[in-house]
Amino acid sequence: MALSAFAPPDAPDLEEIRKCVHCGICLPQCPTYRVLGEEMDSPRGRIYLMRAAAEGRLTLTETFTRHIDLCLGCRACETACPSGVRFGSLLEATRAQLRRHGPPPRRRFLDRFIYAVFPEPDRLGAALGLLRLYRRSGLQRLVRSTGALRFFPRLAAMEGLLGDVPRAEPLPELYPARGRRRGRVGLLTGCVQRHLFPHVNRDTARLLALAGWEVVVPRGQGCCGALELHAGRTDDFRARARRLVATFPDDVDWVVTNAAGCGSAMKEYGHWVREASGLAVRTRDVTEMLADAELPLGRLELTVTYHDACHLAHGQRVRQEPRQLLRRIPGLRLVELAESDLCCGSAGVYSILEPGIARELLELKITRIAETGATVVATGNPGCLMQIAQGARARGLDVTVVHPVELLVRSIEGEAI
Amino acid sequence: MPLGPGLLDELRRILGPDGLVASAEGRLVYECDMHTFYKGAPDVVALPESTAEVVAIVRLCRGERVPIVPRGSGTGLIGGAMAPLGGVMIGLNRMTRIVEIDLANRAATVQPGLINLWLTRAVQERGWFFAPDPSSQMVSSIGGNVSTNAGGPHCLKYGITANHVLGLELVTGAGEVVRLGGKVADRAGYDLTGVAVGSEGTFGLVTAVTVRLLHTAEAVQTILASFGSIEEASEAVSAIIAAGIIPAALEMLDELMIRAINEGTGAGYPKDAGAVLLIELDGPRAEVLAQAERVATICRERGALDVRVARDESERALLWKGRKEAAGAVGRLAPTYLLQDCVVPRSRLPEIMRALRAIAERHRVQIANVFHAGDGNLHPLILYDDRNPEELERAKAANEALLHACIAMGGTITGEHGVGLDKAKNLPLQYGEADLNFMARLRRIFDPDRIMNPGKLLPSHPACGEGFRPARPRVPEGAWI
Numbered sequence: 064m065a066l067s068a069f070a071p072p073d074a075p076d077l078e079e080i081r082k083c084v085h086c087g088i089c090l091p092q093c094p095t096y097r098v099l100g101e102e103m104d105s106p107r108g109r110i111y112l113m114r115a116a117a118e119g120r121l122t123l124t125e126t127f128t129r130h131i132d133l134c135l136g137c138r139a140c141e142t143a144c145p146s147g148v149r150f151g152s153l154l155e156a157t158r159a160q161l162r163r164h165g166p167p168p169r170r171r172f173l174d175r176f177i178y179a180v181f182p183e184p185d186r187l188g189a190a191l192g193l194l195r196l197y198r199r200s201g202l203q204r205l206v207r208s209t210g211a212l213r214f215f216p217r218l219a220a221m222e223g224l225l226g227d228v229p230r231a232e233p234l235p236e237l238y239p240a241r242g243r244r245r246g247r248v249g250l251l252t253g254c255v256q257r258h259l260f261p262h263v264n265r266d267t268a269r270l271l272a273l274a275g276w277e278v279v280v281p282r283g284q285g286c287c288g289a290l291e292l293h294a295g296r297t298d299d300f301r302a303r304a305r306r307l308v309a310t311f312p313d314d315v316d317w318v319v320t321n322a323a324g325c326g327s328a329m330k331e332y333g334h335w336v337r338e339a340s341g342l343a344v345r346t347r348d349v350t351e352m353l354a355d356a357e358l359p360l361g362r363l364e365l366t367v368t369y370h371d372a373c374h375l376a377h378g379q380r381v382r383q384e385p386r387q388l389l390r391r392i393p394g395l396r397l398v399e400l401a402e403s404d405l406c407c408g409s410a411g412v413y414s415i416l417e418p419g420i421a422r423e424l425l426e427l428k429i430t431r432i433a434e435t436g437a438t439v440v441a442t443g444n445p446g447c448l449m450q451i452a453q454g455a456r457a458r459g460l461d462v463t464v465v466h467p468v469e470l471l472v473r474s475i476e477g478e479a480i
Numbered sequence: 481m482p483l484g485p486g487l488l489d490e491l492r493r494i495l496g497p498d499g500l501v502a503s504a505e506g507r508l509v510y511e512c513d514m515h516t517f518y519k520g521a522p523d524v525v526a527l528p529e530s531t532a533e534v535v536a537i538v539r540l541c542r543g544e545r546v547p548i549v550p551r552g553s554g555t556g557l558i559g560g561a562m563a564p565l566g567g568v569m570i571g572l573n574r575m576t577r578i579v580e581i582d583l584a585n586r587a588a589t590v591q592p593g594l595i596n597l598w599l600t601r602a603v604q605e606r607g608w609f610f611a612p613d614p615s616s617q618m619v620s621s622i623g624g625n626v627s628t629n630a631g632g633p634h635c636l637k638y639g640i641t642a643n644h645v646l647g648l649e650l651v652t653g654a655g656e657v658v659r660l661g662g663k664v665a666d667r668a669g670y671d672l673t674g675v676a677v678g679s680e681g682t683f684g685l686v687t688a689v690t691v692r693l694l695h696t697a698e699a700v701q702t703i704l705a706s707f708g709s710i711e712e713a714s715e716a717v718s719a720i721i722a723a724g725i726i727p728a729a730l731e732m733l734d735e736l737m738i739r740a741i742n743e744g745t746g747a748g749y750p751k752d753a754g755a756v757l758l759i760e761l762d763g764p765r766a767e768v769l770a771q772a773e774r775v776a777t778i779c780r781e782r783g784a785l786d787v788r789v790a791r792d793e794s795e796r797a798l799l800w801k802g803r804k805e806a807a808g809a810v811g812r813l814a815p816t817y818l819l820q821d822c823v824v825p826r827s828r829l830p831e832i833m834r835a836l837r838a839i840a841e842r843h844r845v846q847i848a849n850v851f852h853a854g855d856g857n858l859h860p861l862i863l864y865d866d867r868n869p870e871e872l873e874r875a876k877a878a879n880e881a882l883l884h885a886c887i888a889m890g891g892t893i894t895g896e897h898g899v900g901l902d903k904a905k906n907l908p909l910q911y912g913e914a915d916l917n918f919m920a921r922l923r924r925i926f927d928p929d930r931i932m933n934p935g936k937l938l939p940s941h942p943a944c945g946e947g948f949r950p951a952r953p954r955v956p957e958g959a960w961i
Binding site: 081082083084085086087088090091100101102103107108111112115120121124126127130144145146147148 | 501503504505506508509510512513514516525527553554555571573574576593595598616618619620741743744745805806807808809810811812815816817
């Protein structure tokens, strides 16, 4: 057999690749296949490319890199796969190989900017502060009226993504448990969530406290590293995972996230960082934590639809808990969204890097949402929240996009919170 | 066969820059379909979006005598959608529109790349469905189903793809667009639709399909019966049919297959059974309930360990998910397998299952079984590890032995997967010289320059000479029959 194009560390596991029997059941579930209709941009095709590289039939060319990097990493293929191929970890490992031995990135500046700012909460906060200035000073109106961003599709994607930038106040470090105490949990505040959706963190903490959990919100907690893991920057990812493990006290029963991407990466820490496996098994999404909680839910007359964030539905296999929670709100009517678990195109920083494909997926998502007649869309990931809100704005569709915890809090408001 | 640069330029002109896959990496992933044993990468893949583009490609290729290989979703099991001689592969995955739904006339017209299940999804809320349901229906294209005349579990009662195709728009190998059949069933002249269904891309490319839609039955009962052995289950199958009951589907799965399915799909089939039957009855409620009672009684009389009825739609869906994803779940047992598709008269099921076991022992291979017991259509999956050449040889030998055993019992070489590259050599087992020559001449009428899917379906492409002189069918030595 010819020499593999992959080399340790972090080489994709050939045994895992070989579990694919080429049945193609993943194809219709794959967002890039849906948009492009090409085999090499389908999970089956990508696995075939990985296998060819592992068996020395291909080298890590630009074209190879392109097809691997065009994947949104949504992992819908894992849900579809009857042979249980763990595509996510294959993708991450293949990308790790590309970052080490592949061609240089196509957009070096953008790449550097993204990884220097997004996973660093302080820098992200500063950047968003500038953005707030940009919006409030009237500069945004000027830029939009001149259409100056037309020639910079990726900058335009980034610019369009952001709605209002709220001023984020740090949460208290401790929320005491209310009612019967069930234990102690740590809350991950995330990067984007912390700055753009601070109220989601606040609502999460209050709900957990109400459910009987003492909530610790460690100051100075960094990024979980999900963005870097998904991009194959495994060294940076490991460093962040180790730092995060050190941030949370050992005596918390659970570490709770409300961002699907973070939760998914943290639950898989063990695969990459042995000493982080303890944190991995204690990670839970907020909807899992609240599933059996007694909450004093009040009436909320709303028609709501639910979009499955990829890293919640496919990455963590959490589908029923958020739906059941929403259904428990009296007066709330939950209507199912067709293809609710098809990626909305956000996928971390994908909507910035690949605005064309992201836009097509968003268009489809907005069409499906419009079909439901709902006035509220609930979803459990900040990327999806931004993406869908932007799509709805662009379409002129009058829907509010919220995290499920926001609806829970709103239904309780005035009574107990 | 490397293509001239002129041809690539022309293709690019027809399809635009995004309509062509010419990179080495891109061509590589098109080198095989689900039958990964046969590999042959095309020189270029064309992804047309309209009939006009298909016509332009075919005319271009005909002028240059370049082979054309049509491809749908690449889920075929016969090495049909791969390019043994290179040439231009035409992927129909961008022609996925539903052109028309005409419920008053119980018909729909779709483009060939449309995924089978998506048609049913589009009409099911209104109480209709498209009956042919190959296990790959969640991914395979209707064009591909037409090309192989695909079957499926529910074909026992509803018939195969050919029974549901009313009309076709076909771009022949000569580059003509012909309309075969149509929405109205009673037509003058030859039944050319019937001729074209199952032609595996050797006549041309289907660019539109008009199909029959059926109304959903009033009631459905899905029964799972487990047995100690596959022989007992086979006896129960014969008894059910002999009792005059035609279930909508009657499927059998053996122990090994049950294991893979439970691990892969969580369908929850009984773990300790030697075999299970998945039996579905549909029709008017009263009739279905009465039949379900009788079927349960028959199964118990034949020694069923357990008989249970799916309580609701979600339990039914889960049982079917397990069955339909069976071939995909086999990755949990072995990295590669040969999937056979032979047929025996139903009455000889117990006998062929014994023969199968003997063959597995003789060739030292593991065989998992999942099949359409109701019509005697076997799907033994012969497991092997492709890194071990000796194991592959044993798997191939077992595969051929199985095929011959079926023929010797009065069966056929394919039930629903088609012939392709895989079984072209076996066709003379079933047809005589005159039959094969007639088929070759028919092929030439549609494809005068022999460019369409060469090497597939008929034993040797007519390019190799005018007539066939097949060897006399012969059952190999060491008969187990």
